[in-house]
Every structure is written in structure tokens, then in C-alpha cells.
Amino acid sequence: MTKKALITGITGQDGSYLAEELLRRGYEVHGLVRRVALEAPERRTERIAHLLDKVNLHPASLESYPSIFHIVSRYDFDECYHLAAQSFVAESFADGFSTMNTNINGTHYMLAALRELRPQCRFYFAGSSEMFGKVREVPQRESTPFHPRSPYGISKVAGFDLTRNYREAYHMFCVSGILFNHEGPRRGFEFVTRKISNTVARIKLGLATELKLGNLEAQRDWGHAKDYVIAMYMMLQQSEPDDYVVATGESHSVREFCERAFAEVGLNYKEHVVVDERFRRPAEVDQLVGDSTKARTVLGWRPKYTFDELVREMVQSDLETLSRTKGHEVSKLSSSP
Ligand code: NAP
Ligand code: GDD
Numbered sequence: 001m002t003k004k005a006l007i008t009g010i011t012g013q014d015g016s017y018l019a020e021e022l023l024r025r026g027y028e029v030h031g032l033v034r035r036v037a038l039e040a041p042e043r044r045t046e047r048i049a050h051l052l053d054k055v056n057l058h059p060a061s062l063e064s065y066p067s068i069f070h071i072v073s074r075y076d077f078d079e080c081y082h083l084a085a086q087s088f089v090a091e092s093f094a095d096g097f098s099t100m101n102t103n104i105n106g107t108h109y110m111l112a113a114l115r116e117l118r119p120q121c122r123f124y125f126a127g128s129s130e131m132f133g134k135v136r137e138v139p140q141r142e143s144t145p146f147h148p149r150s151p152y153g154i155s156k157v158a159g160f161d162l163t164r165n166y167r168e169a170y171h172m173f174c175v176s177g178i179l180f181n182h183e184g185p186r187r188g189f190e191f192v193t194r195k196i197s198n199t200v201a202r203i204k205l206g207l208a209t210e211l212k213l214g215n216l217e218a219q220r221d222w223g224h225a226k227d228y229v230i231a232m233y234m235m236l237q238q239s240e241p242d243d244y245v246v247a248t249g250e251s252h253s254v255r256e257f258c259e260r261a262f263a264e265v266g267l268n269y270k271e272h273v274v275v276d277e278r279f280r281r282p283a284e285v286d287q288l289v290g291d292s293t294k295a296r297t298v299l300g301w302r303p304k305y306t307f308d309e310l311v312r313e314m315v316q317s318d319l320e321t322l323s324r325t326k327g328h329e330v331s332k333l334s335s336s337p
């Protein structure tokens with residue numbers, strides 16, 4: 001029988017790659033989206049524009065238990081991938097209350113609705129390496145204690161605890177992936193990697209001259225989102241529910257990312273990057289690097305993309321998109337009277 005999966009956050013970076021992956025595997029894919037996304041699909045469903053005739057979208061919001069309950073009551077879902085969240089760490093400092101409300105209550109609503117209506121449905125929670133925060137050991141693994149450094153990180157620890165509690169208390173198949181940073185050409189523009197790749201392309205095309213960033217020394221374990229959504233799928237195919245760290249095991253600084261990205265188009269980052277204190281955070285997570293031995297041995301997961309391939313793909317993709325737009329604008333200008 002065709003399996004039915006519900007993806008919350010299907011319009012986001014990971015949701016779009018996961019939808020592709022599940023469709024490829026023959027799933028019937030359903031997505032929970034905010035009503036505004038359905039009202040302005042050309043912009044808000046951009047990442048899944050090529051999938052719109054293959055997926056079933058349902059309006060709901062993480063702030064509304066009745067809207068979630070309604071969707072869960074309508075379909076007999078086999079798997080639920082709960083990816084929706086306010087996912088930008090800096091924004092969580094600006095409005096911690098909204099982030100906590102959306103991320104913690106939203107996760108609790110999903111779990112409560114499934115418990116009530118679909119206790120057999122397998123549940124994936126999008127945990128984060130931000131939960132390790134001020135890290136207690138290097139590299140970080142499943143047993144490393146959490147020490148979150150932002151309202152976002154705190155909300156993810158709460159979601160992780162809720163997920164484990166539903167597993168233990170109600171014997172539901174609930175798992176958390178503790179995913180380290182993962183990127184790609186569909187990454188939101190507010191995150192540092194996309195901000196860099198996009199600005200590098202703009203500078204190369206003469207549309208900008210400088211790139212303003214905050215902390216250049218922060219280190220992250222950056223992988224490709226395409227690889228990471230496969231780990232999410234694998235976690236829900238196991239015989240027993242469990243939590244897994246998903247990471248490349250390699251750490252690079254923001255500075256190194258800049259160096260590689262600018263070099264990709266033959267430029268020197270030192271001539272364009274400007275430190276702007278406004279982009280620093282009140283509390284920083286200095287170094288993240290994950291040990292994904294458990295995911296590699298139990299799930300058989302391993303990333304395909306290298307750091308260099310990731311940077312190259314992001315820069316080239318932004319370059320192509322912007323060149324097309326620029327070319328279009330130039331041809332529009334030259335054809336105007
Ligand atoms: P993303 O691109 O920011 O996507 C977030 C998704 O959540 C979007 O579809 C967004 O919908 C939806 N959403 C936000 N608030 C909502 C609300 N109130 N009601 C309904 N939907 C809402 O994030 P991502 O990078 O794909 O990450 C997916 C998940 O993994 C997130 O939970 C994130 O915290 C977590 N995570 C990400 C990483 C990473 O490096 N990417 C690492 C660890 C964990 P709209 O399109 O309508 O805004
Ligand atoms: N966004 C941003 N903008 N970050 C900057 C900038 C800037 O101008 N300058 C320096 N940084 C530094 C941040 O201080 C941080 O140390 C690092 O770049 C990465 O920032 P982000 O790309 O915003 O990602 P993040 O690590 O805070 O959070 C992402 O990864 C988490 C997993 O560890 C998000 O995807 C989270 O949702 C995810 O959980």
C-alpha cells in the first residue's frame with residue numbers, strides 16, 4: 001500500500017528536499033503550510049513550485065491546535081516529519097517569545113494530535129546541534145549534554161524532550177534527529193552561507209561591492225541538505241525509535257567559507273568582507289562539530305557532498321540565477337524605447 005507522509009515546513013529548505021525524496025520513493029506526500037503560502041504561491045511556495053501537482057497541501061499553523069488536529073484527523077498518515085519552526089537563531093534573540101511559542105507549542109500540538117488520532121504514525125522531530133550550544137565536548141555526540149545559547153536552542157531542547165517523553169510515556173515511534181548545519185542553493189537568504197554565496201555572486205556581477213558579516217571565527221559543521229533529509233527518512237524506517245546525530249565531522253569557520261566562496265569566482269574575500277557589529281549575537285555558539293558514528297553504523301547513512309562541493313554548488317547556483325535576472329533586465333532595458 002502507498003505510504004502517506006505528512007511534512008510540516010514543506011515550503012522550507014529541508015521540506016522541499018524531503019518531499020522530493022519521499023515522492024521518489026513512491027510516497028503520497030502531504031504538506032502543512034500556512035494559509036498565506038497558499039494565497040501567494042508564486043513567492044511562498046517557490047522551493048516546491050516544481051512539485052505542486054504532486055503534493056497535497058493543507059493550510060494550518062503551528063500556533064493553532066485545531067488546525068493541526070483537523071489535518072491529522074483527515075488522513076491516515078504513516079509518517080510525520082515535523083520540520084516547521086522559526087529556524088533563524090538571530091531572530092530568536094529579537095523575539096524569543098514568538099520563537100518559543102511556535103517551536104515548543106507547535107511540536108507539542110503535533111505530538112498531542114498524533115497521540116489522540118494516529119498513535120501508530122511514526123514521528124520525526126527536527127532537533128538541532130544548537131542544543132549543544134556552549135559545547136561540553138568536541139566532537140558532539142548523542143550523549144553530549146545540552147547547553148543551549150539562544151531562545152531557539154532552548155525551544156529545540158524542549159521539543160527534543162517532548163519527543164522523547166511521548167516515546168517513553170505513550171510508546172509511540174517518536175525520534176529526534178540532532179542535525180548539524182546543512183545548506184544548499186535553497187537555503188534562506190538570512191543564513192550566513194546563503195548570504196555569502198549570494199553576495200559573492202552579486203559582487204562578481206557588479207551588483208554589489210561588499211559583504212557585511214558578524215563573527216567570522218564561528219565554526220560550523222556544514223553539510224548538504226540533500227544528504228541530511230535521507231537521514232531523516234532512514235530514522236523512521238528502523239525497528240526501534242532512537243535519536244541520532246547527523247553531521248559531516250568536519251568543522252570550518254565563517255572566514256573559511258568566505259575564502260572558498262570568493263575564490264570560486266576568482267576574488268579575494270579580504271577585499272570585500274567587512275565586519276559589522278550588528279550581525280554579532282548576544283551569546284554565540286563558537287564551535288560545532290558532530291560525531292555521527294551512530295547514524296553511520298546503525299542507519300548506514302553517510303554524506304556524499306564535501307565542503308568544497310557544497311560551497312561551489314551554492315555560489316554557482318546564485319551566479320546562474322542572478323546572471324539570468326541581470327541578463328533579462330539588460331535585455332529589457334535595451335529593448336525599451
Ligand atoms: P526553513 O527553511 O526556515 O523552513 C522552516 C519551515 O517552517 C517553512 O516551511 C516555514 O513556512 C515553516 N513555518 C515556520 N513557522 C511556521 C508556523 N508558525 N506555522 C507553520 N509553518 C511554519 O528551515 P530548514 O532549514 O528547512 O529547517 C527545517 C527544520 O530543521 C527546522 O525546524 C529547523 O529549526 C531544523 N534544523 C535546521 C538545520 C539547518 O541547518 N537547516 C539544522 C538543524 C535543525 P513558511 O515558508 O510559511 O515560512
Ligand atoms: N546569519 C548570519 N549572518 N550569521 C552570521 C553572520 C551574518 O551576517 N556573520 C557571522 N555569522 C555567524 C553566526 O554568528 C553563526 O555563528 C554562524 O555564522 C552561522 O549562522 P547561521 O547561518 O545563521 O546559522 P546558525 O548556526 O545560527 O543556525 C543554523 O544551524 C542550526 C544547526 O546548528 C540554523 O539552520 C538553525 O535552524 C539550525 O538549528
